[in-house]
Amino acid sequence: MIEVHFHHNLRVTDNSVLSEAMAQDQVVAIAQQPTIMTAQDVFRYQQLRRLHRELAALGVPLVLKEQVIKDKPTLLHDVATVVTKQGTPYKVFTPFYKACLKRNVRSVVAKPMQQEAPFTTDFPQLALPQWAQKISAYWPQDVQEVLANFTPQRYAAKRDFPSEQAISYLSPYLAVGAISPVQLHATFSEYESFIRQLIWRDFAHYTLAQYPLMASEPLREHFNHFPYQRDEQLQVLWQQGKTGYPLVDAGMRELYATGYMHNRVRMVCASFFTKHLLQPWQDGVKYFSEQLVDYDLANNAVNWQWVAGCGIDASPYFRIFNPITQRTKFKAEAYIKKWLPADYNVLPIVDHKAARARALAAYDMIKGEN
Incomplete structure (x- = not known):
């Protein structure tokens, strides 16, 4: 046996x-x-x-x-073998992505034939607290229900707009392996924008293999000296969706209610946390690890480091998302209305212009060490 x-x-x-x-x-x-x-x-x-x-x-x-x-998470490629012409690991996503596109993806392994059961087992029924019941009810148990509602053409055009029902909602199922990226590739191989996200997931695990402490240590070492100003009260206001910036607050409330947040809004919320509030990105990593149904150590860490500017292929530090213009640019009004109460009236806990200037001044203190 x-x-x-x-x-x-x-x-x-x-x-x-x-x-x-x-x-x-x-x-x-x-x-x-x-x-x-x-x-x-x-x-x-x-x-x-x-x-x-x-x-x-x-x-x-x-x-x-x-x-x-x-067991190890399933990836699209054997990423250990994806190296540069010099035989060194890729440090930037785009060349890694192009290298992966040149590789074949294996075929899906068929479901095995039935065997004679040596014995049977019952599955325990746990008494879920109310918060857990709400999250459980939000997500279909069968990933096929989610796939049936996914339109890859719409995803390509509208995935950055939180008010649109354009994202796949497949990431929780990928995170626990209810479906594999190979299965998704077999179904959606012609849709580049979606496949790119699967390869980004490969890149996250590829980077974690090189830097096992990526969830706690910045990949750009000079960020070890960044003058973060940890403030538990500010962090609680951010967690509770009480920052006074409607897009941020809607995102944080969606996260608490469903265990999920639209990806565009995740970037805005994470940028607000690390730059507007000057809170350590590691605290954001930890909070998301507790709140996300699609939590994945590699993805979570690489994305937080990307937003915080301290990853190997990170967004430039001076790219500080403006939660006001992001709300307008990505037409987020319906999303905000869905997740904020009708009597929402929260004053901003920081001024955007002043917070941006403070963040850039903090970065000036360490950028010479890069």
């Missing part, structure tokens, strides 16, 4: 480890006992319930344990 451990790949299709094991012997699946501490815990619990049913249909019992061997 072979044990197959599930953590980053909670699926039965395009799972080569499961398929190869079932071709050899009877298989027992092992997964970690679910707990409800973070938003992704809620989503993972939901997906484990679905996986339990799908494995049972294949004759594979799912056994829950306190500790499991964590």
Whole structure:
């Protein structure tokens, strides 16, 4: 009997480890006992319930344990082999992206044939607190429901506009491996804007492999001396969506209610946190790790470092998102109306112009060390 451990790949299709094991012997699946501490815990619990049913249909019992061997996340490419002509790792996304486009993506591994079940298992029903019930109800258990509502042409044209229903909402399912990037590539290979995001995910994991402490240490070392001004009261106002900037506040309230935030708004909220408020980006990494259903260590860290200006292929520090003009540019009124109460009337906790000047002055203190 072979044990197959599930953590980053909670699926039965395009799972080569499961398929190869079932071709050899009877298989027992092992997964970690679910707990409800973070938003992704809620989503993972939901997906484990679905996986339990799908494995049972294949004759594979799912056994829950306190500790499991964590399988590696599935990527589009074997990123360890993606190197420059000099044999060194890529430090910038665009050349990495172009190199990946020249590579073939493997075929999807078919769902294995049913086996005779050695025994059966029940799945525990956890009593979810109210906040967890709200998040669980927001997300379909079956990723096929999400795929059915996704229009890649609309995604390409409108994905930066939070009021439009144009994003895929697939990132939580990718984060726990309910679907693989290979499956998505097979379906949407002709849509470059979507495939680019899958390769960005590859790049995030590629960068994490080179810098395992990326969630806590800046990749540009001079940012170790950046004069952040940690202020817990400011952080709480940001978390609660009480900054006085409607786009930021709508995004933070969407995050709390659903475990998700539109990607354009994530960039605005993260920039506001690190630059308008001068809060350490590592604190933002930690908060998002607790609140996001699509939390992924590599993605979360690389994106925060990108916004904070301290990553290897980061946005220039002087690119400080203006939450007022971003609201107008990306036509966010309907989004704001959806997530803010009708009686919303919060005064700005910082002035944009003054905060921008302060952030640039802080950067001037370290940029000579670069």
